[in-house]
Amino acid sequence: MTKDHANGDPAPGTGTGAPRDGSGELRIRVPDASRITDLTAARAAIDAIDAALADLLARRTEVAGVVQRLKPVGGFAGRNPERERQIVAAMAERAPALGPDRLARIMNAVIEAGLEVAEETSRG
Ligand SMILES: C=C(O[C@@H]1C=C(C(=O)O)C=C[C@H]1O)C(=O)O
Structure with missing residues (x-):
């Protein structure tokens, strides 16, 4: 390389x-x-x-x-749907061709992957 x-x-x-x-x-x-x-x-x-x-x-x-x-409660237990909606809405402004529904699916996968990694990391 x-x-x-x-x-x-x-x-x-x-x-x-x-x-x-x-x-x-x-x-x-x-x-x-x-x-x-x-x-x-x-x-x-x-x-x-x-x-x-x-x-x-x-x-x-x-x-x-x-x-x-x-956060006081982290991981999946501390999931914050309102914050996630704000993230998707902001991204939909930047990427109107994708639109909020597709971006919500994409970001749901991204957010869940991040939460999985955080929980695995905190478990050690
Ligand atoms: C990062 C946070 O925790 C969770 C993960 C989020 C993310 O990866 O963007 C958003 C909201 C929460 O469900 C947060 O509360 O800001």
């Missing part, structure tokens, strides 16, 4: 991870979908996006785990 010599992360464009510069900022180069004209380029763009998504999901899971430790 090609490494970014600055930080050991995969080099930009290798599709194996979103490049990081140590600032906590995540960088990803995403071509405009309307300009992609061949299957190989389309799949390469999806691979780059999925690498960034995986990175974001891992980081979200870590932060959600912190919330579980800080």
Whole structure:
């Protein structure tokens, strides 16, 4: 795998991870979908996006785990449907093509995965 010599992360464009510069900022180069004209380029763009998504999901899971430790009642027992509705509504504003119902399904899976990891971690 090609490494970014600055930080050991995969080099930009290798599709194996979103490049990081140590600032906590995540960088990803995403071509405009309307300009992609061949299957190989389309799949390469999806691979780059999925690498960034995986990175974001891992980081979200870590932060959600912190919330579980800080809340009076964490884990599945402390589930907060109103907060989850707010998250979905905010995302639906940014991603109107997906819409709130599909985003609710996506985020339900993301949130439950995070809660599972937090419970497994707290069990040791
Ligand atoms: C993170 C929290 O705990 C749970 C997990 C959430 C999440 O992963 O976004 C949202 C609401 C809660 O069901 C929270 O209460 O903010």
